[in-house]
Amino acid sequence: MRVEIVEDPAFTETVVRIGCARLDQQVADLVARLRILDRTVVGVEDGTTYVAPASEVRFVESVDRRCFAYTADRVLESRLTLAEFEDRLGDVGFVRASRSCIVNLSHVAALSPDINGRLRAVLDTAEELQVSRSFVRPLKRALGME
Known part of the structure; x- marks a missing residue:
């Protein structure tokens, strides 16, 4: 792969x-990594509204009909449903892990077998x-992997 960067003050946007x-899997992965840079997740923690880059979100979980987006240092409650998160983030590397959780694949550090055909995904935050x-x-x- 060759990377070229053209710097020109005439450009108004990147x-x-x-x-x-x-278009193979490597190119599709590259596109997903670029697209995630423009996505954000909005949520509330302790009464304060935060905007987090989607790339920092490790996973999103639905608990008692409420959705929480987990970053390395925050747990943001969102008004979106898990299905809405999946629609918004599915094309940038988030996939369903269970009925109540989607995970950001770029933060999956390891996979190990679990009982009854399940897997255990270990994130980069352990x-x-x-x-x-x-x-x-x-x-x-x-x-x-398949």
Whole structure:
């Protein structure tokens, strides 16, 4: 892969152009990593509203019909549903891990087998998430393991 950067004061915004022989998984992953830079997650913690870059969100969990986005140092409660999070972040590397959780694949450090065909996903913050059996295959596919 060759990277070229053209600096020109005439540009009014940053433009990223990708040239490739065909759109493969590596190019799709690169595009997802670029797109996540423009996404944010808004949530409330201790009465204060915070805006966090989506790239900093490790996972989003639904508990008692309320959604929480977890970063390394914050737990933000959001008004969005888990399905809305999945719609907004699905194209930038977030995948379903269970009926109540989506995970940011860029923060998955390790996977290990768990009982009954489930997986245990270890995040870069050492947190562990259980991946339900029905979501193991899509998660592995998203990671390029299948």
